[in-house]
Amino acid sequence: MSRLLALAVLAAAAPPFAECLPAQAIPERPEELRFAPSTFEPPPVDGLRFELRNGLPVYVVPDRSLPLMDVVVALPVGDRNEGPGEDGLASMTAAMARRGGAGDLGPEQLDDEIDALGARIQASSSWGRTVLVLDSGSESLDRGLELLAAILFEPRFDEERLEQAKENLRVSLLAEADDPRAVLDREWLRLVHGPDSKRSRRLTEASVAAFDPGVLVRFHRRHWRPEGAVIAVSGDVDADELVARLDELFGGWKASERQATGGGALPAVAAATPGWRAIDRAGPQAAIAIGHRGAVFESWDDPDRWALMLLTEILDGPGAVSRLRSRLQLEEGLTYRVLTWFDLDVVPAASVSAGSQGGGEFRVFLETAPESAATAAAAVLEELRRLRQEDVPGTEIATARQSLLARLPLLFDRAETVAGRYAEDELLGRPHEYWAVYRERLLAVTAADILRAAQRFIDPEGVAVVVVGDAASR
Template sequence: MLRPGHLGVFRDEVWRAWGLLLEDLAEPVPSYQIDPDRAAGGCYHAPVTTVVPFLLQFALAAAPAPVVIPDRPEALRFEELRFEVPDAAALRHVLSNGVPVYVVEDHALPLVDVAVAVRSGDWVDPLEKAGRASFTAALVRRGGTASRTPDDFDEQADFLGAELASVASSTRSGATLNVSSSSFGEGLELLCEMIRTPRFDPARVATARDNLRESLGRRTDDPLAVLTREWSRLLYGPGHYLVRELTPRHLDGLTPEALAAFHRATWRPESMVVAVSGDVTTTDALARLETCFAGWPAGAGAPPPWPPPASTFPPRTGFYRVERDIPQAKITLGHLGAQLKGWDDPDDAVLEVMSEVLAGRLLRRLRGELGIAYRTDASFGTGLSAPGVFEIFLETENANAARALREAVAEVRRLREEPVGEPELAFARKSLIDRFPLLFDTAAEVAGRFAEDDYLGRPHTYWTSYRGRIGRVTPQQVQRVAQRALQPDRLLAVLVGKWADVMSGAQAAGIQLDALVRAPVVQLPERDPLTLEPH
């Protein structure tokens, strides 16, 4: 079928018509296609001189009208995007033991995704047991189950073509399954075994511990990892759960018994939420999940406190550097973000638009106009129980680092001092609104987004009102929150790069680096990759 605007399809149809015609002419004519009334050799086929013009006339008649492409991308015009947020209530179900489940059917492909999130993560670990939550989650998948050895479990997963994983982050743990719909039942049984009765096989635990020990020695090799570590330590303090890292002294405590005890204490059904999506019926998915969770008792004792605690560390301000002989300097600057009063805080949307404006300005100025940065990004994070993080990231030649920093700080000040023009603000609002449907682009994203609402306590109405809140943001509101939330005189900046080249570039540009953040430049010590203690 010819589709307007699809020139490739149109071309393929023409050539296909020609190919079929030539095949017909090359084949012997069966006797039943001979027309006895046309004994002079006439046959069922129409003459080429008749068929070809007919086919060409048909094909060309169906050709789309030429598309006029404007000279400038700004002149492109598109139809208004129509998108409605799915009805979360219609997708939410609750198992008999109280576990919320979101099921989004999508029968386009014979695949099913299942994600289980549990309120466990790095924030639960005390400083002396750093790494326990992440190591436990990793071994949930790798360590076998009560009824299967690790090798048996791996073999069965491979036989089903099922992808099973488990992982922990700073504020959550969980497990996932991706499997063909024909093997959904058996795949879900594996997932349920995995999260309910992990074996923590001693041999697998020992191997994972040895591999982890070996990898610790490379932690200071990656400049970006060094930047992230030092920035976080200066912002939150070395003991905060967002900063704590495992060291060799923690490895000895990661025994099968310790992992099993942590799993029992934190991987509790009452702390879980499930998202199911793909080629499955809601009725079948819920029935199988009921079987999965049947008889799983609630955890003994109180669950880990939620939400995670806020940092009490006073963030450091100033300019800090780490020496690395690399061609591009990597820089992070910023400070703590904002703490909202609730999910309906009116400043939430204003801060998001402000962040979009700043990111756009940095991109245009540093990459488009000056051409001195390879990468730029800016985000202003918010939180409910603790402030988020305001962060600008820059990657530039060492010699251009001072100029890039100067321009970034200037843009932060400009947001405070000048109202954003309406055309620029309209572009930022439209960018956020136009990207919004991508948050619900697949069935897995729909189920996961609404499951995350349950996990965080975020109302589903947050999404239904999102575009309206973004669309109402004004220049005056952006300047008001910028003056309150952005603190260019209290910035924390960390640079990883070749300092001699950075200084040469600063001197050539007439820039005093310590004046940019109004604090002297401090060189941070090198750290031992195993212990992370300063040399």
């Protein structure tokens, strides 16, 4: 082959320009890599919000890439709305709305119809919200929505299915009494909130016995209302067509007078009954909960709230750099996993409810060998005190901030999460603006802010510590 021809062949086979560049060297260390700055911003909310004729807000985020739909109806109702003797009623009402038949359909027919569509409908309830979720192929959406509306408006609470559910709850209660983690949970919440607080009350044999169709019907009638409710829709859909259909099905849902919850002072964080409590239970692991009540703010933009978000991350973020994980796992090998939770509720002053119901919990949970339980708990308390005594070094704050900001894209990574997040804003009274200032506010938090927030909201002397484990090994 002549040299000229060889060059011509090479030229013809040459890859595009970019690939002709000399192979870039691999830097010695990863820190030497240079990246374009992250361009992530939460997607704009403009154009996503619609209103039905009764004022019910609907957020729609179309995504036509897969023939799937998600519809979530969320109501601001949950355990917190249960009255005396009604423990577990909010969850039972949600569960039986789905399982007990709806509209013209008995329980079996309802299940058959949902399954034949290849769809799923779920209903569940937690402390402050009840959600109904329809997840289906887009071609089944229309019938799916009708079934969802029937469950929301006309649940039948079939008596036989309710009896079966009650049997199963009794079996679950027995199993709970055997489960060290459940025993820990009950006892710790009782110490933190006090035995009479709604926050610490859990399902009992007596409350199960009180469930009957009439009780469920009354709870449903009283609390499943459009005030404060919101709908989020994502997936393979045309927004205008969908909203028109939703208006037919949900636009006639009538608002009515709701009783306002009583006012009261913001609660202090210390546990109702601080101190240590050990529960003897044979087993290879001890389960430990340490903490007190969570924080309650009047505004989503309270500077202490941003500081506490960073503080929680410094204490036990999901990255490997957090204090509890470094110490208990990486340095001392005491535990496989630590879990920390800090409820940072926001309740407008006018609607703070009486007692400690507004605040959730600040809790550190871990499991360790029974003989290490005391060491591990002492280490956690030492870390809590350190947060109140010393400034957190700048590098630690930077890492925690980075770690928090890193999770922001996950909150908006698909049509479903975008619709859900903005709908949740409305449900919680959180301004959409929150997401626009998120990065800026976290960047503004200083070591002094964290120290101040720790001194105000972390009370190592006011904690309840519960250990469930083998006393003989301790």
